[in-house]
Amino acid sequence: xxxxxxxxxxxxxxxxxxxxxxxxxxxxxxxxxxxxxxxxxxxxxxxxxxxxxxxxxxxxxxxxxxxxxxxxxxxxxxxxxxxxxxxxxxxxxxxxxxxxxxxxxxxxxxxxxxxxxxxxxxxxxxxxxxxxxxxxxxxxxxxxxxxxxxxxxxxxxxxxxxxxxxxxxxxxxxxxxxxxxxxx
Amino acid sequence: xxxxxxxxxxxxxxxxxxxxxxxxxxxxxxxxxxxxxxxxxxxxxxxxxxxxxxxxxxxxxxxxxxxxxxxxxxxxxxxxxxxxxxxxxxxxxxxxxxxxxxxxxxxxxxxxxxxxxxxxxxxxxxxxxxxxxxxxxxxxxxxxxxxxxxxxxxxxxxxxxxxxxxxxxxxxxxxxxxxxxxxxxxxxxxxxxxxxxxxxxxxxxxxxxxxxxxxxxxxxxxxxxxxxxxxxxxxxxxxxxxxxxxxxxxxxxxxxxxxxxxxxxxxxxxxxxxxxxxxxxxxxxxxxxxxxxxxx
Numbered sequence: 001x002x003x004x005x006x007x008x009x010x011x012x013x014x015x016x017x018x019x020x021x022x023x024x025x026x027x028x029x030x031x032x033x034x035x036x037x038x039x040x041x042x043x044x045x046x047x048x049x050x051x052x053x054x055x056x057x058x059x060x061x062x063x064x065x066x067x068x069x070x071x072x073x074x075x076x077x078x079x080x081x082x083x084x085x086x087x088x089x090x091x092x093x094x095x096x097x098x099x100x101x102x103x104x105x106x107x108x109x110x111x112x113x114x115x116x117x118x119x120x121x122x123x124x125x126x127x128x129x130x131x132x133x134x135x136x137x138x139x140x141x142x143x144x145x146x147x148x149x150x151x152x153x154x155x156x157x158x159x160x161x162x163x164x165x166x167x168x169x170x171x172x173x174x175x176x177x178x179x180x181x182x183x184x
Numbered sequence: 185x186x187x188x189x190x191x192x193x194x195x196x197x198x199x200x201x202x203x204x205x206x207x208x209x210x211x212x213x214x215x216x217x218x219x220x221x222x223x224x225x226x227x228x229x230x231x232x233x234x235x236x237x238x239x240x241x242x243x244x245x246x247x248x249x250x251x252x253x254x255x256x257x258x259x260x261x262x263x264x265x266x267x268x269x270x271x272x273x274x275x276x277x278x279x280x281x282x283x284x285x286x287x288x289x290x291x292x293x294x295x296x297x298x299x300x301x302x303x304x305x306x307x308x309x310x311x312x313x314x315x316x317x318x319x320x321x322x323x324x325x326x327x328x329x330x331x332x333x334x335x336x337x338x339x340x341x342x343x344x345x346x347x348x349x350x351x352x353x354x355x356x357x358x359x360x361x362x363x364x365x366x367x368x369x370x371x372x373x374x375x376x377x378x379x380x381x382x383x384x385x386x387x388x389x390x391x392x393x394x395x396x397x398x399x400x401x402x403x404x405x406x407x408x409x410x411x412x413x414x415x416x417x418x419x420x421x422x423x424x425x426x427x428x429x430x431x432x433x434x435x436x437x438x439x440x441x442x443x444x445x446x447x448x449x450x451x452x453x454x455x456x457x458x459x460x461x462x463x464x465x466x467x468x469x470x471x472x473x474x475x476x477x478x479x480x
Contacts, residue, residue: 024256028249037240050248057252061259071213076230079237083202145201170194173201177232 009074016064028057031075035082041146042086052089056082087148132179137172144169187219196222200229302348309341346406349439364442372396378456378476391418391454391476398447400429400454404439407432407456407473415461416473420451432456453477 007015007026015023035056039049059081067077133141136158143149143157151169155162198204199212216223316337367373373392380386392401402418410416416432430445456474 019256021253021256025249025253028252032249033241033243034234034238036244037242038237040242041240046245050245053244054248054252054255058255061256070217072227072230075234079234080202141201144203148202151203166194169203170197173194173197176236177197177229181232 009069012074013064013067013069016061024057024061027060031078032057034075035078038079038082038146039086041142042083042090042148048089049086052082052086055089056085059085083145083148090148133172133176137168137175140165140169141172141176185215187222190215191222191225196225196229200226200233302344306341306344306348309337309344313337313341342408346408349406349436367392367394367401367442370394373401374478376454376476376478378454378474381455381472381475384473387474389456389474389476391478392442393448393451393454393478398449400445400448400451402432402443402445402456403441404432404434404443406439407434409434409436410458413461414458417457417459417470418445419455419457419470420448421453421455422448422450423452426455429454451478 012023012027036053039052043049060078140154143154151162151165155165195212199209216226316334373394375390375392378387378389378391388406390403407416416434418429418432419426420429429448433443454476455472457470457472459470
């Protein structure tokens with residue numbers, strides 16, 4: 001997606017700061033699927049995820065001056081906004097922890113190839129690679145990254161010791177990293 | 185610091201996946217600035233995480249983009265502010281839900297087309313209205329039937345005129361004085377969209393209260409021009425006691441602009457009433473048009 005850009009990140013940031021609608025529109029077209037995907041993974045409800053996506057882009061538009069290029073790329077920043085907004089929305093809905101677990105289990109279905117109709121073609125290989133992560137490792141990444149659970153919460157929810165959560169988490173991320181590297 | 189040990193501790197992975205508490209986040213960011221090799225690994229991890237996230241990309245429904253473009257186009261107008269979720273408004277906090285706010289959605293080119301269409305509709309309505317008056321004259325004996333039709337047409341025509349006025353008011357509101365524009369974004373001013381009351385069901389005004397200077401403001405969008413011998417009053421109600429907050433200026437030119445009214449120390453409810461000119465606010469004389477609840 002970003003690879004097909006005709007604007008550099010610096011141009012995008014400048015455009016947003018200059019309140020350029022065209023740049024905003026371009027930004028939306030190129031990044032909204034990834035950010036909407038994050039919101040959907042977190043919330044698993046299309047209406048709420050849509051509201052979150054709208055909020056995320058208004059935040060991007062309103063707080064572009066707070067973006068600090070030394071801390072990471074624009075997409076990284078936007079992704080953080082999307083994840084945090086979605087998790088806040090999830091918390092405000094007072095989802096119970098067991099609901100989060102069910103959501104994660106349901107999300108596993110989305111990884112079935114026949115259901116994953118929306119996957120970007122250039123990422124099909126990659127998602128296959130992610131599927132190779134063991135289910136327990138993927139569950140841990142999903143709970144932590146997409147549900148905003150703390151390590152203590154995961155330990156309680158999955159009934160495993162805190163130390164095991166930490167090592168499993170690290171292994172999961174390391175393994176994911178290895179899989180992603182093979183693909184890229 | 186043994187930087188290799190730090191790198192292999194897993195803290196960078198946890199940082200990139202958002203699992204660290206805030207103080208540790210700041211620490212990682214400080215170290216990344218200091219050690220280029222750490223920064224490089226963090227960027228690498230971020231890039232990989234982004235690729236992972238893109239696996240789950242889904243195209244969002246198209247109406248979200250349309251809504252967003254409308255929001256950013258109107259973000260500095262009061263009506264635009266009201267489209268936004270409460271926590272994103274510049275003059276946070278606003279105590280009333282924006283859900284019931286009627287919003288005229290249009291793009292500049294659509295506006296022109298719409299204006300032309302309105303002209304046709306207005307002309308058509310006037311012709312139909314004139315015919316109806318004539319018919320009404322001929323069939324004066326059939327008053328019941330024709331009276332109802334006549335009233336319906338008056339109402340329809342009024343709606344068209346009102347809508348047209350609202351449209352031009354929104355353009356007018358863009359040309360407010362700089363000082364008034366600042367009030368819209370002033371965090372000390374609470375803006376509330378009033379609701380209609382009884383036989384006047386539509387919200388027609390936005391009311392503001394300055395929590396510091398206690399000034400009361402009102403923006404009229406579509407209150408009808410008061411009939412001869414009557415005028416609109418704004419009254420505040422605090423602890424059940426009503427107080428006069430001043431008389432509203434309702435002319436086509438004043439619509440969409442901020443009117444400054446009498447200050448009030450802690451208004452709870454604000455009511456717009458239509459009363460005979462020179463009224464003392466005695467019960468029975470006032471007809472309530474608009475109500476706004478203020479809960480600072």
